[in-house]
Amino acid sequence: MAATMEATVTWRDGLVFDGQSGTGHAVVMDGDKAVAASPMELVLMAAGGCSSVDVVSILQKARQQVAGVQCHVKGERADAIPAVFTTIYLHFLVRGTDLAEHHVERAVALSADKYCSVAKMLESSVQITHSFAIETE
Known part of the structure; x- marks a missing residue:
């Protein structure tokens, strides 16, 4: 059986999003690169x-x-x-x-x-x- 991975991305505000992996690790993403990596x-x-x-x-x-x-x-x-x-x-x-x-x-x-x-x-x-x-x- 193939391994499955999951993640959830939630919009915070502006172009800032919180990403959470299926294993519970988090990352912030920013389309404007002002507060986090794009x-x-x-x-x-x-x-x-x-x-x-x-x-x-x-x-x-x-x-x-x-x-x-x-x-x-x-x-x-x-x-x-x-x-x-x-x-x-x-x-x-x-x-x-x-x-x-x-x-x-x-x-x-x-x-x-x-x-x-x-x-x-x-x-x-x-x-x-x-x-x-x-x-x-």
Whole structure:
């Protein structure tokens, strides 16, 4: 049986909405970006978050001494409405001790090509690229 997820979005005022996941977690969204991230910004954060979960998990399984992972995500949007993302670029900064470059490269590639559900969902309409850098502690 397929897994089911649910969420509820409730209008607060203006263009501000409260989102609540089926697991009880909340997020605020703002179409004007005055008090919270916009839904499109959340899409970028979701891509970066999903990929980061994969990268950390893969590196830990490879017994790499990871101390931190930061993913900078940049999205380019179409000029016309709907202003969908046309490209998304993810750059990972991986910090740790004695990190093997081939393990980091493999983790980023596996996330992008196989594991990241958000990236896989978007890739049919968005060109997604990635890179990484390693910072030794």
